[in-house]
Amino acid sequence: MNDLHTITLERPADRVALITLNRPKAKNALNLQTMREITDLTARLDADPDVGAIIITGSDTVFAAGADIKEMRDLTFSEVHAQDWLAGWTALADVRTPLIAAVAGYALGGGCELAMMCDLLIAADNAKFGQPEITLGVIPGMGGSQRLTRAVGKAKAMDLCLTGRMMDAEEADRSGLVSRVVPTATLREEALTAATRIAGFSAPAVAMAKEVVNQAFETGLAEGLLFERRVFHSTFATEDQKEGMAAFSEKRAPQFRHR
Numbered sequence: 001m002n003d004l005h006t007i008t009l010e011r012p013a014d015r016v017a018l019i020t021l022n023r024p025k026a027k028n029a030l031n032l033q034t035m036r037e038i039t040d041l042t043a044r045l046d047a048d049p050d051v052g053a054i055i056i057t058g059s060d061t062v063f064a065a066g067a068d069i070k071e072m073r074d075l076t077f078s079e080v081h082a083q084d085w086l087a088g089w090t091a092l093a094d095v096r097t098p099l100i101a102a103v104a105g106y107a108l109g110g111g112c113e114l115a116m117m118c119d120l121l122i123a124a125d126n127a128k129f130g131q132p133e134i135t136l137g138v139i140p141g142m143g144g145s146q147r148l149t150r151a152v153g154k155a156k157a158m159d160l161c162l163t164g165r166m167m168d169a170e171e172a173d174r175s176g177l178v179s180r181v182v183p184t185a186t187l188r189e190e191a192l193t194a195a196t197r198i199a200g201f202s203a204p205a206v207a208m209a210k211e212v213v214n215q216a217f218e219t220g221l222a223e224g225l226l227f228e229r230r231v232f233h234s235t236f237a238t239e240d241q242k243e244g245m246a247a248f249s250e251k252r253a254p255q256f257r258h259r
């Protein structure tokens with residue numbers, strides 16, 4: 001795609017899209033253009049019935065070193081407020097296709113926040129997570145105080161946001177920030193395997209599973225359980241439910257039609 005300048009797009013496997021952050025000289029810092037490219041592209045991929053999972057990754061040494069400090073440094077309060085700076089990233093949370101962050105190296109500030117916006121967070125053993133905004137005289141602005149606190153609890157979130165220290169992959173795993181940790185050399189392959197597996201399942205069932213898990217962050221338990229049950233009921237309106245259960249009974253692999 002020739003309208004991409006700060007990211008690249010590959011289709012490494014059937015029904016899988018791979019987005020790679022590509023500003024190596026700026027440690028993949030996320031500027032306005034990157035935000036627009038990622039949100040526009042993921043919206044396009046989300047609308048494509050041939051895409052069943054999207055991986056977002058960086059290089060072997062840096063996922064993303066945060067929002068672009070040089071782009072922001074001279075902005076005034078009036079400007080960031082009027083433009084609702086960083087609000088555009090919320091579009092990523094509206095993507096219904098599963099997003100997999102494959103994180104090697106630094107995921108700092110907006111980089112950590114971008115990874116946390118994804119549904120699966122697969123970390124390489126060299127990954128380092130942090131919210132160092134406090135060292136710049138600011139605070140997280142892309143969800144770091146909210147998603148991090150929900151993921152790892154108040155104690156760790158306060159530690160990271162107030163001290164600006166980094167957490168290695170092992171600590172991130174122990175704290176519940178990441179889905180799994182894999183050797184750096186196999187990160188891409190592991191992310192691709194997970195993406196291919198997810199993309200092979202019934203697309204409506206996958207979208208519903210994502211929706212119900214995310215609902216747990218928005219509602220109380222009784223309401224959430226009712227929502228889950230109603231969505232479970234609605235899977236019975238799909239051809240894939242008939243096929244999935246018939247295939248189990250007939251001891252064969254299901255052929256999902258993704259409807």
Ligand code: CAA
Nearest residue numbers: 025026027029065066067068069070109110132140141142
């Ligand atoms: N924005 C803009 N440029 C950045 C950047 C960022 N977030 N992070 C790194 N760069 C640039 C550096 O300025 C440097 O550019 P020059 O070559 O022109 O000097 C280049 O990338 C290489 O960086 P370093 O020389 O610093 O590389 P390093 O290997 O020594 O250190 C690092 C790597 C630890 C990631 C370090 O670059 C760093 O600490 N970066 C900033 C991390 C940060 O504070 N992130 C939070 C940003 S604010 C934010 O994200 C707000 C929010 O909530 C959305």
